[in-house]
Structure formats: structure tokens, C-alpha cells
Amino acid sequence: xxxxxxxxxxxxxxxxxxxxxxxxxxxxxxxxxxxxxxxxxxxxxxxxxxxxxxxxxxxxxxxxxxxxxxxxxxxxxxxxxxxxxxxxxxxxxxxxxxxxxxxxxxxxxxxxxxxxxxxxxxxxxxxxxxxxxxxxxxxxxxxxxxxxxxxxxxxxxxxxxxxxxxxxxxxxxxxxxxxxxxxxxxxxxxxxxxxxxxxxxxxxxxxxxxxxxxxxxxxxxxxxxxxxxxxxxxxxxxxxxxxxxxxxxxxxxxxxxxxxxxxxxxxxxxxxxxxxxxxxxxxxxxxxxxxxxxxxxxxxxxxxxxxxxxxxxxxxxxxxxxxxxxxxxxxxxxxxxxxxxxxxxxxxxxxxxxxxxxxxxxxxxxxxxxxxxxxxxxxxxxxxxxxxxx
Numbered sequence: 001x002x003x004x005x006x007x008x009x010x011x012x013x014x015x016x017x018x019x020x021x022x023x024x025x026x027x028x029x030x031x032x033x034x035x036x037x038x039x040x041x042x043x044x045x046x047x048x049x050x051x052x053x054x055x056x057x058x059x060x061x062x063x064x065x066x067x068x069x070x071x072x073x074x075x076x077x078x079x080x081x082x083x084x085x086x087x088x089x090x091x092x093x094x095x096x097x098x099x100x101x102x103x104x105x106x107x108x109x110x111x112x113x114x115x116x117x118x119x120x121x122x123x124x125x126x127x128x129x130x131x132x133x134x135x136x137x138x139x140x141x142x143x144x145x146x147x148x149x150x151x152x153x154x155x156x157x158x159x160x161x162x163x164x165x166x167x168x169x170x171x172x173x174x175x176x177x178x179x180x181x182x183x184x185x186x187x188x189x190x191x192x193x194x195x196x197x198x199x200x201x202x203x204x205x206x207x208x209x210x211x212x213x214x215x216x217x218x219x220x221x222x223x224x225x226x227x228x229x230x231x232x233x234x235x236x237x238x239x240x241x242x243x244x245x246x247x248x249x250x251x252x253x254x255x256x257x258x259x260x261x262x263x264x265x266x267x268x269x270x271x272x273x274x275x276x277x278x279x280x281x282x283x284x285x286x287x288x289x290x291x292x293x294x295x296x297x298x299x300x301x302x303x304x305x306x307x308x309x310x311x312x313x314x315x316x317x318x319x320x321x322x323x324x325x326x327x328x329x330x331x332x333x334x335x336x337x338x339x340x341x342x343x344x345x346x347x348x349x350x351x352x353x354x355x356x357x358x359x360x361x362x363x364x365x366x367x368x369x370x371x372x373x374x375x376x377x378x379x380x381x382x383x384x385x386x387x388x389x390x
Contacts (some may be wrong), residue, residue: 036084080105080282101220200227227387238379263359301337339363
């Protein structure tokens with residue numbers, strides 16, 4: 001989720017590519033959500049995905065449509081990271097990435113404001129770009145650790161850096177004719193952060209217990225509930241079928257993930273069509289990644305891997321399945337063969353594919369490449385909730 005940062009050149013090149021031509025999708029479920037946003041050159045997908053999820057929760061609860069400020073939450077997260085890093089004597093994580101619970105923690109600590117009140121862009125260009133800001137923050141953090149104290153000047157410098165790049169935060173603001181503080185505005189939204197639960201599925205920990213996911217972006221050491229793989233998918237489907245959306249964290253570094261083509265698949269690569277006998281022998285000698293690179297053109301539907309808990313665990317244990325990116329699952333579709341996919345709202349803007357910034361992830365891909373999902377506790381089937389005691 002910190003790796004996928006895009007500049008204007010990448011967006012331009014991506015916009016030249018067409019969506020996959022071999023897929024015909026029919027809607028199964030489609031939950032109302034807000035518009036696609038663009039994290040641009042920032043590693044803040046965790047915040048864009050979770051903010052989008054919370055905006056969908058407001059729609060579901062009949063509160064109306066809101067555009068909430070991602071950067072207000074990002075700022076609070078950076079302050080918490082700097083504090084954590086100092087107490088860990090410089091061994092903490094001051095990266096751009098994080099997980100969904102970071103949004104919830106920041107929301108509880110500082111409240112939230114609308115996007116129109118705090119865009120988090122206090123520099124030229126009009127698009128999020130955090131490279132220089134993060135370099136400056138790292139330098140300030142290193143100085144505090146080296147001096148073994150945070151002086152009043154240190155705190156003022158941190159505030160000045162964040163104000164310079166993101167803008168000053170308001171103590172009070174007026175929204176739709178009413179005055180708020182960030183905390184009173186959060187209270188007006190009536191979102192209880194304790195209602196949201198992160199679920200995962202791995203075999204190295206006991207099921208129906210919570211454990212701390214071993215990924216670098218879990219710098220707050222939060223715990224996720226562990227459930228069997230079939231119950232993770234059951235929860236995802238139950239949520240969508242009952243009008244809830246799902247926040248998704250997972251691996252997008254695979255050859256089968258193609259935002260440009262608006263699909264993510266988990267193919268078995270055995271296709272030798274178009275090869276001579278001699279070429280087929282050479283093709284078969286290549287490893288899976290090389291074969292994928294050679295034949296995967298998203299022009300037809302490929303047979304996909306049958307994902308078992310063991311297949312999923314092996315991907316995690318061998319570092320093939322990595323914690324890369326957060327997105328927002330908002331519905332489900334099926335292709336012309338009846339295979340299920342999950343309609344997924346990305347935060348890379350609307351111009352990088354011909355599907356309005358959305359893509360469809362196959363069930364096989366989701367089974368194999370999910371790190372965790374976050375849902376409202378009422379979106380978990382009752383029998384699974386009972387096992388989890390939530």
C-alpha cells in the first residue's frame with residue numbers, strides 16, 4: 001500500500017491501454033458508494049480505501065453523501081507514528097503505509113473534517129505528492145532520537161512541516177451552515193469505530209482467535225480475527241448481499257492483477273495454443289512467472305487456480321503474497337462463464353482504465369491474495385460472529 005504511487009507520466013501511459021476484451025460481466029450485487037478519488041503520488045491507499053468505506057457506511061445508514069478528508073486522518077497518523085518511533089528509539093515505522101484500523105484510531109483521537117475544509121494539499125500541482133514531506137519528517141525524527149529528547153522546538157518543527165505541506169488544521173469550521181469542531185463533526189456522523197472488525201485467514205494461528213498480522217504496515221500492532229478461508233469468503237458475500245461494503249487489503253504485485261485491464265485473476269498458465277511443438281517444449285520449461293509474462297494478454301478467460309488454505313498459506317510463507325494495497329469492495333459480478341468476481345473501487349483516479357477506476361477481482365484471486373478484510377460487525381454471518389464472540 002506504500003508501493004503504488006503514480007505520477008502523471010504513468011497515468012498518461014496507462015490511459016492509452018484498453019480494458020480487457022475477453023470478459024463480459026453481469027452485475028450480481030452493487031452497493032451505493034461515493035465517487036472514485038486519486039491518492040496520486042502518495043502511499044495513502046489505506047486511508048483512501050477506509051475513508052471510502054466509511055462514506056459508504058454513511059450512505060447505508062441514511063446519513064447522506066459525504067466527502068471526508070483523507071489527509072486530515074493521514075496527518076494524525078503521521079503524528080502518532082513520530083511519537084511511536086521516538087519511544088522505540090528510532091526503530092518504529094514512519095512509512096506512508098498503514099492498515100484500516102489506523103483510520104479508526106486517528107478518528108477517535110482527532111475526529112474528522114470534510115474534504116472541502118481540509119484538502120491536505122498546500123503546494124503547487126493540485127495533486128497529492130508526499131515524497132519531499134516524508135524525507136523532511138524522517139530527518140526531524142532522526143534528530144529527536146539522536147538528541148534523546150523532543151524539545152518544544154522539535155514539536156514546533158513537526159507542526160510547521162505538516163502545516164507547510166498539508167495545511168493548518170482548523171479548530172472550528174462551518175459546514176452546511178453549522179459550526180463544528182473536528183470532534184463534534186465526527187460525533188454528528190454517528191459512526192462508531194468499535195463496530196468495525198478486521199478478519200483474516202491463515203493456518204499458522206488458531207481459528208476464531210485474534211492475532212497480530214505479521215506485516216510491516218501493522219505498526220500499531222493491532223489484532224485481526226482469524227477464520228477459515230471458506231468463512232472469510234462467506235462473510236464477504238454475506239456483507240455484499242446485505243447492503244454492506246468491504247475494505248480489502250492484499251497483494252497487487254501479481255501478473256494477474258491488471259488495473260489497466262480492470263481485472264485481477266489467478267490463472268493456471270498451461271496454454272500452449274499458437275506454439276509449435278518445439279516452442280511448446282521451451283515454454284513448458286519456463287517458470288510460472290515467465291509463462292504468465294508471455295501469454296497473459298487478458299483477451300480471453302483463463303482457467304484459475306483452485307485455492308485451498310494450504311495454497312494460500314504457502315503464498316504468505318514464501319513472501320509471494322505480500323501486503324501491498326488497500327481497496328474498497330463494493331459489489332460482485334459474474335463473467336460469461338458464471339465465475340464470480342468482486343467489484344472493487346481503487347484510489348488511482350478514473351483515467352487509468354476504461355472502467356471508471358474500478359476493477360473486478362476473481363474469487364480465486366481474492367482467496368489467494370487477501371491479507372485481511374474489514375467489515376461492520378453486523379455484516380458477519382451470525383454463526384461466525386458467535387464463534388468469534390463479537
